[in-house]
Amino acid sequence: MIIRKNIIKSFLKKEFKQVFRDTRMILLTFITPLVLILLNGYAISTDVYKVRMAILDQDKTRQSRALIDKFTSSGYFVPHAYIGSAKGASRLLDTGEVEVFLEIEKGFSKGIASDKISMVQIIVDGTDSSRAAVIVSYVNEIASNYSMEFLKNRIRTLAMSKEIKVVKIKSSVDLKERFLYNPELISTNFFLPGILCLLVSSLSLTMTSMSIVKEKEMGTIDQVMVSPVSIMELIIGKTLPFVILGYIILFMVTAVGMLWFHVPFKGNVFFLMCASLAFIFSATGMGLYISAISKTQQQAILSTFMFYLPSVIFSGFAFPIYAMPQFIQYITYINPMRYFVTISRAVFLKGVGIEVLWMEFLLMTLLGVLFFYISARKFSKGFE
Helix, strand or coil, X not given: CCCCHHHHHHHHHHHHHHHHHCHHHHHHHHHHHHHXXXXXXXXXXXXXXXXXXXXXXXXXXHHHHHHHHHHHCCCCEEEEEECCCHHHHHHHHHHCCCCEEEEECCCHHHHHHCCCCCCEEEEECCCCHHXXXXXXXXXXXXXXXXXXXXXXXXXXXXXXXXXXXXXXXXXXXXXXXXXXXXXXXXXXXHHHHHHHHHHHHHHHHHHHHHHHHHHHHHCHHHHHHCCCCCHHHHHHHHXXXXXXXXXXXXXXXXXXXXXXXXXCCCCCHHHHHHHHHHHHHHHXXXXXXXXXXXXXXXXXXXXXXXXXXXXXXXXXXXXXXXXXXXXXHHHHCCCHHHHHHHHHHXXXXXXXXXXXXXXXXXXXXXXXXXXXXHHHHHHHHCCC
């Protein structure tokens, strides 16, 4: 089948004219992605700091104040309220004013002085389980540091009083932590490459499906079909403009992520562009399929939503795939977004290329070709 370049150029001109002469389309295509990347960049964060804490100090000694200072000076906890009884903590936790309640029982310092176990109670709001787990890890680390410092001071005091002659404080394990790829553990660096995938998919999918369905409602698609334009030329002419727009969105969002949020980019730009082409190809292909099964724009919007939401959930963007049930993990293998999210994050943060990500790239490309082929067949049958 011969594809005439002049026909494709005519479609490109027509589609871009429709985009640029409609103010709403300009906002949807160019302004909305920038607004969304800025909002999501600030709003989506799993970093845990400035945790509001209620404090009940029943001991009121130098040792209890030192423990409280350990929490408040760490940068993770903020003293929101000093209360006089445990009943006040229940109200603060119920209303969400605080996330942590620290209670130091009376006799805390005496227990330490007599080498007995001193009890400290920590109550953490577990509504958000992942956040609560991070808070508990901070609590354990601060408590361990406090105990270790007290132990060292105790041994030094004994040594200075000559109750013991030689003091050697040694640890059998010297643990040194090192975080690769994202040393500061900034959650924005993890989420923004994934948001890039979501925006490119959403806009490519929506614009492709709505463009064709809109022409169906207006009746202009029938005029195109009676013209000397082949089905393949129509499919390419209607999808290619949105592939180009998908690339423009990709560059815009990547630039904002790197320049505004300082997300590191350590990989190969050419490889990311090739992977993006395969992903945009699959998204526009699915948009073509939605346009083939939809008769109105309302149907297209609903169909797009029903396809897009599961693809985001099963992509590993927010929830790790390995934590999903086994049968759900099998479903994710037919989701192109799963592979693009993996590729995007690896290229941005790890700097790896096709030598590591060849399997993800291959499967995503095959799915893109398959989706586009099925969509083109369905679209063609609709006009036979």
